[in-house]
Amino acid sequence: xxxxxxxxxxxxxxxxxxxxxxxxxxxxxxxxxxxxxxxxxxxxxxxxxxxxxxxxxxxxxxxxxxxxxxxxxxxxxxxxxxxxxxxxxxxxxxxxxxxxxxxxxxxx
Amino acid sequence: xxxxxxxxxxxxxxxxxxxxxxxxxxxxxxxxxxxxxxxxxxxxxxxxxxxxxxxxxxxxxxxxxxxxxxxxxxxxxxxxxxxxxxxxxxxxxxxxxxxxxxxxxxxxxxxxxxxxxxxxxxxxxxxxxxxxxxxxxxxxxxxxxxxxxxxxxxxxxxxxxxxxxxxxxxxxxxxxxxxxxxxxxxxxxxxxxxxxxxxxxxxxxxxxxxxxxxxxxxxxxxxxxxxxxxxxxxxxxxxxxxxxxxxxxxxxxxxxxxxxxxxxxxxxxxxxxxxxxxxxxxxxxxxxxxxxxxxxxxxxxxxxxxxxxxxxxxxxxxxxxxxxxxxxxxxx
Numbered sequence: 001x002x003x004x005x006x007x008x009x010x011x012x013x014x015x016x017x018x019x020x021x022x023x024x025x026x027x028x029x030x031x032x033x034x035x036x037x038x039x040x041x042x043x044x045x046x047x048x049x050x051x052x053x054x055x056x057x058x059x060x061x062x063x064x065x066x067x068x069x070x071x072x073x074x075x076x077x078x079x080x081x082x083x084x085x086x087x088x089x090x091x092x093x094x095x096x097x098x099x100x101x102x103x104x105x106x107x108x
Numbered sequence: 109x110x111x112x113x114x115x116x117x118x119x120x121x122x123x124x125x126x127x128x129x130x131x132x133x134x135x136x137x138x139x140x141x142x143x144x145x146x147x148x149x150x151x152x153x154x155x156x157x158x159x160x161x162x163x164x165x166x167x168x169x170x171x172x173x174x175x176x177x178x179x180x181x182x183x184x185x186x187x188x189x190x191x192x193x194x195x196x197x198x199x200x201x202x203x204x205x206x207x208x209x210x211x212x213x214x215x216x217x218x219x220x221x222x223x224x225x226x227x228x229x230x231x232x233x234x235x236x237x238x239x240x241x242x243x244x245x246x247x248x249x250x251x252x253x254x255x256x257x258x259x260x261x262x263x264x265x266x267x268x269x270x271x272x273x274x275x276x277x278x279x280x281x282x283x284x285x286x287x288x289x290x291x292x293x294x295x296x297x298x299x300x301x302x303x304x305x306x307x308x309x310x311x312x313x314x315x316x317x318x319x320x321x322x323x324x325x326x327x328x329x330x331x332x333x334x335x336x337x338x339x340x341x342x343x344x345x346x347x348x349x350x351x352x353x354x355x356x357x358x359x360x361x362x363x364x365x366x367x368x369x370x371x372x373x374x375x376x377x378x379x380x381x382x383x384x385x386x387x388x389x390x391x392x393x394x395x396x397x398x399x400x401x402x403x404x405x406x407x408x409x410x411x412x413x414x415x416x417x418x419x420x421x422x423x424x425x426x427x428x429x430x431x432x433x434x435x436x437x438x439x440x
Contacts, residue, residue: 061129061262061308094350095352097350098352
């Protein structure tokens with residue numbers, strides 16, 4: 001399946017909307033897009049994954065990498081709209097304790 | 109080449125005589141010879157041109173010219189073909205190197221099943237590709253303690269395998285006699301954090317079984333929870349412990365928990381290649397793992413691991429999408 005990433009800047013927050021599946025094939029595309037702002041200092045980024053059905057560990061790796069890079073530059077990353085499965089992935093990996101995550105409101 | 113020229117012309121003439129299918133078949137066979145001798149497409153057109161002009165000397169010169177035109181056209185096909193051939197050769201070389209690397213990894217990672225009083229141990233670790241990103245490690249400490257570690261490196265293939273080798277050396281250098289699971293994970297985390305690039309990380313489950321008091325103590329670095337089966341209540345429980353993936357942050361605290369193993373109880377530690385199985389109809393419910401293990405709960409730990417692997421592989425049409433590792437420790 002394909003992956004699309006939309007990017008916009010709203011009041012100093014870089015917002016990304018990810019649509020599709022994040023796996024070993026599509027992860028490089030997401031990584032490239034996210035890292036377009038990773039060199040900036042003190043950046044605030046918000047990633048909406050409410051339309052991401054599936055993410056594998058490679059996909060998760062992109063988020064970790066982005067978090068680490070932003071962290072080094074005093075930035076902040078928030079991931080929103082996680083479905084149950086994705087939320088569990090962040091929970092199991094302990095990432096929910098260090099990355100700002102928000103579960104989808106209208107989750108089943 | 110002159111020889112081929114003659115043969116080609118004869119073949120063409122024969123075909124023109126009776127338009128026999130048989131001669132077409134010969135032509136196909138003949139083209140294989142061309143390929144074997146690495147004759148470029150433009151040379152084939154050139155052969156054809158000469159043959160046609162020899163057979164029909166009355167043909168206008170323009171016909172020869174159209175062939176020259178086609179020859180020019182074919183030159184790039186010829187280049188593409190040669191490039192393709194050299195790529196195939198390169199791929200073969202890489203494949204050979206991969207095989208060597210996979211062998212080295214297998215030797216390096218080779219887990220040996222330990223013998224521990226009162227504990228039956230079985231495991232399966234299968235790679236989806238040539239090299240595995242899953243890791244399984246057993247260590248005996250005298251006759252008193254057994255450690256087991258199951259880890260999964262993000263990503264697959266060579267980078268994952270290289271990373272695994274690094275952990276292996278990290279583990280080997282820890283004096284586990286002194287260390288409890290949460291401490292071991294803390295140490296490994298520091299090693300990984302220092303040397304791994306930003307988007308690479310590892311999940312690891314680390315358990316330690318004490319022969320004297322039959323306690324299984326465990327900690328997890330962002331790994332799938334293990335499954336604990338209680339024979340008395342015939343029920344499963346997840347052995348979850350909070351802890352961050354290895355390699356994300358420098359200083360991490362790992363929660364440590366404990367469970368007592370009675371006769372018939374078992375603990376199954378798995379990687380997400382087991383728990384996150386995706387088929388054409390979507391994800392498999394994780395309850396299926398409990399169900400499968402329950403079906404064979406009276407068999408040996410190795411038989412249980414083999415059975416789980418076989419059944420889950422079958423559900424994926426025998427094509428693994430991810431490395432698959434399960435370790436089962438069963439109290440006798």
